[in-house]
Structures are given as structure tokens and as C-alpha cells.
Amino acid sequence: MARFVHALALGLVGAGIVHLSILFLLPAHSVRDVWTRLSQVGEPYATLRLDAAGQDGLPAPADPFIQAAACRFDLAEGMLHLEAEGTVPFWSISIYDDNGLNVFSITDGAAADGRLDAVVLAPAQARRLHSRYAAQTDRSVLLQANVGRGIALVRVFVPDETWQGVATAFLESLRCAPLPLE
Known part of the structure; x- marks a missing residue:
């Protein structure tokens, strides 16, 4: 005993x-979560490259065939419009909340002509979008996410070295811009 x-x-x-x-x-x-690291490096709606070199302590994709960029957003300020120029073999968008939970994902297969043109919006903002921004977003993919603040992560597949320049140019042209609520 x-x-x-x-x-x-x-x-x-x-x-x-x-x-x-x-x-x-x-x-x-x-203090090492992704939201905090992104907020230390850039403002909301700033596109930040997540390079293999791991700039400024940002996380880098583990897969050598993937290049990525991210931007923080706040749907209280307006809807998020994601847009990039050019075409790549494959891209995907993942929407994460500010706690790092994945709330929405989409690939280039759902987009018109494989173009990256998407609007992230809260369910309450959908009505406003159709009445006010119809001309700006007529070709956009609408991503309804029940999230306030979040991170949009865009990944691009780079099958071989010949696609490096195309993928880099695609991510460099990525724009994360708010569509104001007004």
C-alpha cells in the first residue's frame, strides 16, 4: 500500500x-501564430509572399513545388476582392479565420477560364454585392465565409523550373483589396 x-x-x-x-x-x-506573424510584417490587405527562404519569419510552404502568398482581411471593413493576372497550371485559395482554422477552400477548377478573380464575403454582404458591385464582380467567384477577420492564402503549383517565372509573376500580380461597405 x-x-x-x-x-x-x-x-x-x-x-x-x-x-x-x-x-x-x-x-x-x-505570439508565433500565423495571424500575429503576418500582422507584424504587413498591413491588412497587403499581399505577402511566403517564399521558401522564409522572409521575415513567415511560414514557407513545405512542398518545393508550391509557391504561396497571403493577405489578412477584415470583412467588417468590406468584402475582399482577390485578383491575379495570368494563368498557372494550378492555383488554390484557402480562407482561414484569425485563429488559423480553414473555413473555405477553392481551386482554379471553379473559376472562369482558370483566372483568379474571387470575392470573399460574409453571408450578410451577399445582397449588397449584387446591387452595388455587379459590374465589378460579374466574372468573380463568390466565396461566402462565415468569418470576420481572416487570412486568404493563395497557393500556386510549379511543376518544374520553367514555370518559376510564371508563378512568381502570378503571385506578384495578386491584389487583395477591400470592396467598401458604404
């Missing part, structure tokens, strides 16, 4: 040490 009590006490002390360690490490990890 004494051994059991001793083992139980040792287990409780060990669990307490582990829990205290986690509590002390939590602040260091909470």
Missing part, C-alpha cells in the same frame, strides 16, 4: 510539473 501511495504522489508531482511547464511556455507559442 505504501508503494501505491508513493507512486501516486510521484505521478501527481510529475503531472504538476508538466502542467506548469506548459503554462510557462504558452505565451512564447501564442
Whole structure:
């Protein structure tokens, strides 16, 4: 019985040490989330390249055949209009909330002619879009996401070295702009 009590006490002390360690490490990890890193490097609606070199401590794609760019947005300020020039073999858009949870994803297969032209909007903004911005967004893919603040991540597939310049130009032309609510 004494051994059991001793083992139980040792287990409780060990669990307490582990829990205290986690509590002390939590602040260091909470400032390293993607939202915080992107906000330290650029303003909302600024397109930030996520290069393999890992500029300014931003996360880089793990896959060497992928190039990526991201921008932060706030749907309280207006809808987000994503647009890029040119064509690439494959692109995808993922919308993440400010906690890093993926709330929407789409690929070039859903776009007209494979062009990247998309509008991210909250459900309440859909009515306003059709009445006010119909001419600007007539060819856009509408992405309804139930999110306030978020991150739009655009990934481009680069099958070989000959596509590097095309993919880079595509991401350099990426525009993340708000459509004001007015």
C-alpha cells in the first residue's frame, strides 16, 4: 500500500510539473501564430509572399513545388476582392479565420477560364454585392465565409523550373483589396 501511495504522489508531482511547464511556455507559442506573424510584417490587405527562404519569419510552404502568398482581411471593413493576372497550371485559395482554422477552400477548377478573380464575403454582404458591385464582380467567384477577420492564402503549383517565372509573376500580380461597405 505504501508503494501505491508513493507512486501516486510521484505521478501527481510529475503531472504538476508538466502542467506548469506548459503554462510557462504558452505565451512564447501564442505570439508565433500565423495571424500575429503576418500582422507584424504587413498591413491588412497587403499581399505577402511566403517564399521558401522564409522572409521575415513567415511560414514557407513545405512542398518545393508550391509557391504561396497571403493577405489578412477584415470583412467588417468590406468584402475582399482577390485578383491575379495570368494563368498557372494550378492555383488554390484557402480562407482561414484569425485563429488559423480553414473555413473555405477553392481551386482554379471553379473559376472562369482558370483566372483568379474571387470575392470573399460574409453571408450578410451577399445582397449588397449584387446591387452595388455587379459590374465589378460579374466574372468573380463568390466565396461566402462565415468569418470576420481572416487570412486568404493563395497557393500556386510549379511543376518544374520553367514555370518559376510564371508563378512568381502570378503571385506578384495578386491584389487583395477591400470592396467598401458604404
